[in-house]
Amino acid sequence: MGRIPCCEKNGLKRGPWTQEEDQKLIDYIHKHGYGNWRLLPKNAGLQRCGKSCRLRWTNYLRPDIKRGRFSFDEEETIIQLHSILGNKWSAIASRLPGRTDNEIKNYWNTHIRKRLMRMGIDPVTHSPRLDLLDLSSILNSSFYASASMMNPEILKLAASLFSSQENHQIDQNQQVISHLVQTQIQDSIHQEAYNKLMNPNPPFDSSMLFNQSHFVESSENLYPSSFIPEFGFQQQHEHAQSSTITDDFVHQLPSYGNDLFMEPHISETSTFHSNNINQNFDLPSVLSTPSSSPARLNSNSTYINGTSIEDETESYVSNNMFEFQISDILGVNEFM
DNA sequence: AAAGTCTTCAACCGCCGGCGA
DNA sequence: CTCGCCGGCGGTTGAAGACTT
Numbered sequence: 044m045g046r047i048p049c050c051e052k053n054g055l056k057r058g059p060w061t062q063e064e065d066q067k068l069i070d071y072i073h074k075h076g077y078g079n080w081r082l083l084p085k086n087a088g089l090q091r092c093g094k095s096c097r098l099r100w101t102n103y104l105r106p107d108i109k110r111g112r113f114s115f116d117e118e119e120t121i122i123q124l125h126s127i128l129g130n131k132w133s134a135i136a137s138r139l140p141g142r143t144d145n146e147i148k149n150y151w152n153t154h155i156r157k158r159l160m161r162m163g164i165d166p167v168t169h170s171p172r173l174d175l176l177d178l179s180s181i182l183n184s185s186f187y188a189s190a191s192m193m194n195p196e197i198l199k200l201a202a203s204l205f206s207s208q209e210n211h212q213i214d215q216n217q218q219v220i221s222h223l224v225q226t227q228i229q230d231s232i233h234q235e236a237y238n239k240l241m242n243p244n245p246p247f248d249s250s251m252l253f254n255q256s257h258f259v260e261s262s263e264n265l266y267p268s269s270f271i272p273e274f275g276f277q278q279q280h281e282h283a284q285s286s287t288i289t290d291d292f293v294h295q296l297p298s299y300g301n302d303l304f305m306e307p308h309i310s311e312t313s314t315f316h317s318n319n320i321n322q323n324f325d326l327p328s329v330l331s332t333p334s335s336s337p338a339r340l341n342s343n344s345t346y347i348n349g350t351s352i353e354d355e356t357e358s359y360v361s362n363n364m365f366e367f368q369i370s371d372i373l374g375v376n377e378f379m
Numbered sequence: 380a381a382a383g384t385c386t387t388c389a390a391c392c393g394c395c396g397g398c399g400a
Numbered sequence: 401c402t403c404g405c406c407g408g409c410g411g412t413t414g415a416a417g418a419c420t421t
Contacts, residue, residue, distance in 0.1 A: 059389070059415085081406070097407075098390065133409060148410075149388050 056090045060099055064089060068096055069104055102145045109141025113150055121147060122155060126169040 056064075071087035077100060080093030089096060102108075113121070117139055124135045132144035132151075139147065151166075159166040 057391075079406085093406085094392095095390075101408095102389075130410065144409075145389080152411095153387055 054090065055092050055095075057095070060103075064091070065099070065104055068100060072100065072104075102143045105143075107141055108143065113142075113154075117142065118150075118155065121151065122159075122169075125151065125155075 067087050067089055071083065075086070077083065077097075080097040083089075083093055084091045084096050087096075091099075120139060121135060124138060128134050130148075132148045136142055136144040136147050156166040159169075164171055
């Protein structure tokens with residue numbers, strides 16, 4: 044038994060809406076409200092199907108729609124949410140007041156997606172292309188700030204293998220350790236994003252997830268310059284604990300398992316900055332910080348191959364640009 | 380100036396799940 | 401349990417404008 048189409052195609056208008064049609068729809072909804080979209084066009088005197096009316100109203104005529112260019116903050120929020128939720132446009136739209144899922148979807152496909160690709164980032168996985176990564180640069184000075192969020196065993200292994208590279212043993216090990224390091228970073232990123240999403244008051248503010256000097260130029264590669272937890276870890280921890288974790292949300296997240304929600308083992312409240320990593324930076328203590336520690340990225344200064352893209356006033360990199368599943372790569376979990 | 384190409388985004392399509400009969 | 405209706409969702413299309421040659 045076939046389904047009856049949502050509307051009869053015969054005699055019903057399609058294509059762009061005229062001003063007159065818009066006005067009819069607006070007038071009707073102002074008078075009677077919306078609901079029962081199937082009957083609405085008939086009652087409103089429109090030669091449209093209900094679906095078309097609903098779409099026109101929700102995507103264009105609704106009075107609370109914010110039209111115009113997306114703000115910097117909105118774009119960062121979209122990237123952040125997309126890295127966690129994927130193509131759940133309605134879920135993303137629900138956190139961007141005045142923006143519709145259709146609008147966000149279009150903006151993603153026409154602007155953000157292309158930009159990420161230009162930057163060598165897979166817009167689906169938010170991962171960097173492997174050939175743009177290089178372990179020696181990851182281990183370079185500025186990147187050590189992020190070491191505070193990593194598993195010390197991984198760092199040891201990374202350092203060990205890095206030294207082996209000097210013996211011309213650059214091989215798959217490098218890629219493996221790159222994955223490990225990236226995953227550690229990403230766990231931190233997801234923890235931060237999760238904490239923010241689960242804390243509705245104050246409302247989610249993507250600017251809290253970013254900070255300055257997101258990336259630094261390093262020869263021909265892109266690397267995060269730092270991951271800066273501006274909240275003390277203790278504060279973050281309390282934040283996370285006070286939030287309600289729903290099963291639904293957990294299942295929506297990428298497959299990080301329960302590690303993402305592990306209780307952080309905080310030895311002290313720490314604050315450090317990329318420009319001066321020695322400030323309040325106690326390496327032994329921070330190295331003991333597990334992967335679930337908070338992290339923060341920013342996007343003020345992004346460079347690719349030595350070329351700033353600031354002139355676009357849009358330099359975005361997802362917080363989840365390092366997205367790898369170690370278990371997928373190695374088939375082991377002993378490092379985590 | 381004209382033709383061709385690219386970009387944008389409103390609108391459509393088909394599918395899905397919830398719900399009630 | 402099945403079926404149809406309805407609203408919602410994500411993917412896709414295509415017209416129109418912008419840009420390039």
